[in-house]
Amino acid sequence: MTTVTSLADRLIDADPYLSAHRTALTRRLAHIQTLRERITEGSVDLLDLASGHEYFGLHRTAKGWIFREWAPNATAVYLLGDFCGWQEDSAFALTQLAADGQWAIDLPANVLHHGDLFRLRIHWNGGAGDRIPAYARRVVQDPYTLIFNAQVWAPEQPYRWRCPDFRRPDRAPLIYEVHVGMAQEEEKVGSWREFTETVLPRIITAGYNTIQLMAVQEHPYYGSFGYHVSNFFAASSRFGPPEDLMALIDAAHEAGIAVIMDLVHSHAVANTVEGLGLFDGTEYQYFHQGARGHHYAWDSRCFDYGKPEVVHFLLSNCRYWLDAFHVDGFRFDGITSMLYTHHGLERAFSGYDDYFNDTVDEDALAYLALANEVIHRLRPDAMTVAEDISGMPGLALPVAEGGVGFDYRFAMGIPDNWIRLTKDTPDENWPMGHLWYELTNRRREERTISYTESHDQALVGDKTLMFRMADAAMYDHMCIDDPDLAVDRAMALHKMIRLITLATAGSGYLNFMGNEFGHPDWIDFPREGNGWSYRYARRQWHLVDAPDLKYRLLARFDRQMIGLFARFDLLAGGDPQRLWDHDSDKVLIFMRAGWVFAFNFHPERSWPDYGFPAPAGSYRMILNTDDDRFGGHGRLTADQRHQGLKDEHSPFGSRLSLYLPSRTAFALQPQSI
CATH class of the missing domain: 2.60.40.10 (Immunoglobulins)
Structure with missing residues (x-):
């Protein structure tokens, strides 16, 4: 039997900096076992315990x-x-x-x-x-x-699954994040059925292999983006009946696409009639009593993860969505808020001491480990992702390795870095070495999912990357025959940013719907301040469908980029290896899975015969952002081949010499593949 001491040793072997916190690690690992024994009373199987939905309710x-x-x-x-x-x-x-x-x-x-x-x-x-x-x-x-x-929901004919035995393929997740309500073109709340009929085919064409559904659990206020959950076992009825959600998932499975959903166990809506607040007249039935039970920044309630009945409720919720709706996993929302009594608010998390102190909720940590155990025992192929900004060590390590059991964690610092660069720093001053650090700074023992921009950046009051870079020019200069400089710059950087984020990603990649083609405007849900309008709570697909607009060129590039990484499974090819970076030249070049990825971020200078160390061999250009099919200037020859040259000063004994046009990136395939 594996002891908590040996599990702690495994964690420390993976990250020696944890050795100073061996006592805390051992205590936490023991606490997971204690909570498991406490809720199962040492006799009930954890999977059987996580079946409260089959006992309680109607x-x-x-x-x-x-x-x-x-x-x-x-x-x-x-x-x-x-x-x-x-x-x-x-x-x-x-x-x-x-x-x-x-x-x-x-x-x-x-x-x-x-x-x-x-x-x-x-x-x-x-x-x-x-x-x-x-x-x-x-x-x-x-x-x-x-x-x-x-x-009462008991139709005479229960839904009959067409793909009851679908299992998520073991491949790097390329995730298309969606909010069904605002996925449609019309100014209204969209439905599960409309999404299946009109948006799912777009995702299939775009080449993504995973869909992440937001706002699935019932929530009383539409504008909460689905994060103030009131009814944890109910699929939101504003999008249609449960069978339509089942049909959506079934259709995705038929196309070979996995479906994961946002699971909000970090907090609950404070409402009493609709939610769990003061359910039996006490505030401590499901939540902590007093100030600890109230998340004042989110105006919501905080679960008491040390209470067996609460753990039973939440574990059953994990199993319910797997059993009833055949989802293929979960993105656990707000993990940082769960893990710390300060909820991560106004905290920098600058050192290991931030992870090991009395602000850590070890009950929450233990619950998350048990939740991952339930999910993976029930569905070994299921995928769990932690949304944590703190960088808590071990979150995305298996429980058997002393971790909390998540399969992946989001690399949340990457979109923040892109915001800082595009907002505060002229691109002629972007630091190449620092950019490489931000894109690749992660725990090598834990799998991560990268993304260029989050849905939060699209919300009212903020801007997507494309909107931030092009700004008002998007409203007047997105016609293909309009050579506007601001839009040209934004499109060039938009493609480069997405390619370098994907090419350096740890183990997966995520995109929020519409961002791949530079969807304009922010997301603004209907509210009193906008006259309860749905004008901005939708996706304008006609923009990407229009043959005379540049949006379709960005979408075409994204489709080619995603298809390339899916076809060759490049994210499975180990970590990227830096070959060259130069701040003044604004050049960054690296290898991954034998491929060479070259980036010239310089706004004005193109570099002919740019030499850098690279392994010997022949390389063929497969993808380049300057291709006129993608709205570029066509300065590179498609399928161009490059031969490595002998160079005794190179660590590889050879180098490549390339033409690097300004604001251009491309991928070179080694011809041995």
Whole structure:
């Protein structure tokens, strides 16, 4: 049996700087085992424990229905609905099952029907309130009263999966991040069905192999981007019925595309009727009591990960989405907020001491390890990604190696660096050595996913990279026959930035929908300040479809770039190796999987016969950003071949000599491949 001491030793072997924190590491690893034993009581299998959704909530039985809820502070619980005129009725009073706060009621088959609305009324000493059941699988909002209720969802014909045995291929994830509601062209909330019919084919054509779905779990406020979850087991009804989400996932699987979803376990909406706040009259049922239970920056509630019932609830939520919707994994949102009692707010995380102090929530760390164990035992092919800005060591290492078990972590510093460069530094002053450092600075033992810009950068008040670089010129000069200098610069850098971010990525790459073709404007959800308009809460696909606009040229480049990396599986070819960088020349050249990637960021100077050390052999140009098919100036010859030259001063004994046009990058394939 592997001991916590040996697991700590494995972590330290991978990162010797952790040796000063051996005691803390050992304690944390022991805490994971303690929490596992505590919630399973040493006798229940963890996968069986993570099946609370099959016990709690509303379920059909051979005789009718059974409903169960956990409300330990309740003194009485009633079902309300049309069946009782929405009034308390003793015939619909739940019975307390045990001292641990479980309540249940059996109902005849003819009392509830598919589509019926219902909720709970919970009484406690000193008060009462209406609540949506914690395990509700369907929650809908009345369009007129705006009131939320649970809904009986039991169609006569359950969804029949076309690809029930789909398994995520073992390949580097090339992720297309989407928000279904704003994925459509019309000024409205889009649906699962519309997405499947109109947007999924675009993703298939674009060559991405993974879709990341945002805002899946039910949330009362659309403008929260889906991050203020109220009902953890309900797919958002504003996008359509659950079967339409299943059909979306099925269609993606038929195309060989995996589907992961944002899983928000870092906090919950503070609402009481719609959410879990004060569910049984106490603020500590699911959350920490007092100030620690309130995330004041997000106006939300913080889970108590040391409470067995809460861990049971969240682990069951992980399993539910895998079981019921066949998702292929999760992007865990807000990991930094979970891991630290200060939520990472206004913290620099400049040293290892920041990871080992009394602000770390070791209960949260233990929960995440158990969540990864459940997910990977249930679906060994499933993919989990940690969104953590702190750089906590071991997050993306297997539990068997002393880690928390995530498959990947986001390289969140990379988009921040691109913001700083494009916002604050003229490109003629971009530092090549520092750029290389920022793009490749990661824990080699942990897999990372890189991205050029996040969805947060597209939100109101900020700008995407293309919009930041081209600014107002995007509104007037995106016609193909309009040689505008500002747009020309923005397009050239847009392609170069995306190529270098992908080519240096650790183990995967992510793009937010529309950013690949330089979608203009910011994202602004309907709100009081904009007259509840949907004008900016959509994607303008007609721009990329228009043959006379430059957007389609950027999309064409992205498609070729993604296709190249997918076809040759270049991210599996080990880390990139720097061959040459020169600040004054604005040149950065590196190798990966035997390929040579050359970048000249200089805004004015082109370099003929630019020599640099490289392995001997012949190389063929496969992709270049200056290709006129991509809106470039066509200064390079397609399929041009380059032969290595002998050079005794080169560490390889040879060098390459290339023509590097200004603001151009290209990829050279070694001809032995």
